Amino acid sequence: MPIDLGTALGAPPATREIAWTGRDVLLYHLSLGAGADAASDPELSYTYERGLRVLPTFAMVAGQGVSSGDRPPAAMSMPGIDIDLRRILHAGQALTVHRPLPAAGRAVVSSRVANVWDKGKAAVIEMEQSATDGEGCPLWTTTMRIWARGEGGFGGEPGPETPWAAPDRAPDFVLDSPTTPGQALLYRLNGDLNPLHADPGFARAAGFDRPILHGLASYGIVAKAIVDGVLGGEVTGLTGLSVRFAGVLFPGETIRTSVWREGDRLVFRSTCPERGDAAVLTHATAEIS
Numbered sequence: 001m002p003i004d005l006g007t008a009l010g011a012p013p014a015t016r017e018i019a020w021t022g023r024d025v026l027l028y029h030l031s032l033g034a035g036a037d038a039a040s041d042p043e044l045s046y047t048y049e050r051g052l053r054v055l056p057t058f059a060m061v062a063g064q065g066v067s068s069g070d071r072p073p074a075a076m077s078m079p080g081i082d083i084d085l086r087r088i089l090h091a092g093q094a095l096t097v098h099r100p101l102p103a104a105g106r107a108v109v110s111s112r113v114a115n116v117w118d119k120g121k122a123a124v125i126e127m128e129q130s131a132t133d134g135e136g137c138p139l140w141t142t143t144m145r146i147w148a149r150g151e152g153g154f155g156g157e158p159g160p161e162t163p164w165a166a167p168d169r170a171p172d173f174v175l176d177s178p179t180t181p182g183q184a185l186l187y188r189l190n191g192d193l194n195p196l197h198a199d200p201g202f203a204r205a206a207g208f209d210r211p212i213l214h215g216l217a218s219y220g221i222v223a224k225a226i227v228d229g230v231l232g233g234e235v236t237g238l239t240g241l242s243v244r245f246a247g248v249l250f251p252g253e254t255i256r257t258s259v260w261r262e263g264d265r266l267v268f269r270s271t272c273p274e275r276g277d278a279a280v281l282t283h284a285t286a287e288i289s
Contacts, residue, residue: 003123003154005116008080013112018063018131022049022103024190027065028058031187032220033177045233046224049103053235056097057223059131059140060216062107064191078113081125083148090215091124092145094242096287098138100235107131107139114143117159123151124159145244164244164283166269171258175225176273179213181252187217212248218280219243222257222270226286230259230266240287246279247272255280264288 026047029035032055034046045053108131115126125146131139184197192214195202203211223241231237249255249272256277259268266288270281 003083003116003125003148003151004080005154005156006080008078008113008116008125011079011113013110014078015108015110016063017106017108019067019106020058020062020065020104021067022052024062024065024067025052025054025058025103028061028190028220029055029224031183031190031217032224033179033183034224036180052103054101054103055220055224055227055235056101056140056238057095057216057220057241058101059095059097059142060093060219061190061192062101062131063109066189068191081113081116083151087149087151089147089149090144090245091147092143092242092244092283093216093219094143094240095140096142096240097140097238101139105133107133115159116156118152118154118156119147119158120152121150123148123154123156162244162283166258167260167262167267169260171268172261173230173257173259175222175229175257175259177221177225177255177257179217179221179249179251179253179255183217183251184211184213185251187214192216208248210250213251213253215245218245218249218255218270221255222268222281222284223286225255225257226259226266226268230261231288237288238286239289240285242283242285243270243281244283246282249280257281 029046035043111129114128117124127144129142188197197211197214227235227238253272253274255270256273257268257270259266266286268284271277
């Protein structure tokens, strides 16, 4: 059976050491569209090593990019879980950064399966990850939710319901982030080599007309839009980001993000205007300082 609930939840955390360099950070920023208009606005603080600022969402790919070498994925494999990549979708992501991320560094990352929920026709797997520096001080904490089609029905709990609605007023900001047709091909160099984002035949077998953009690419693009459009370019002002991936985005489409400021917290949603404002990110909040 692909999911053994007792084994998955009872396994000790897996620990590994990671490292990254400024080139990993530069590639990450470029893959989110930084410096797209290099002739007039090169966004040097994102795209040039001198004075390089690091978007907090770089934590999602740290230790997985060009510095880590080639490690193409074949399946999601962890204690008690072994799932074909064609069956999974990224369902949600949350990140808390405990301090500004350095442009180059090392960390110890601890990962575990925190929950597995039975949705009948699918399973939702919740992964928790924490990273500390060489002194044991926290760097970031993440929670990832994965939707595994066809893996439900194992007798588990269905999980909590999380109702959500945008504020009943006009947004304080509307931020448009265009993507390019080749953006998924660039973003996958950060480490997520799932062929769903590159191979048309694989994408069709997974139920899509063509390759889709990574959920974490949309996540990072929206984080950058918030930093630039709401926080005046101050990357350290964004300390947390939580979203649910509500729909796919195809490379070349636009992400439109409507933002409501509520004290030290932002509520937002992202849609695709080319497809009638189809939902891309919902249940979305950002913590700011």
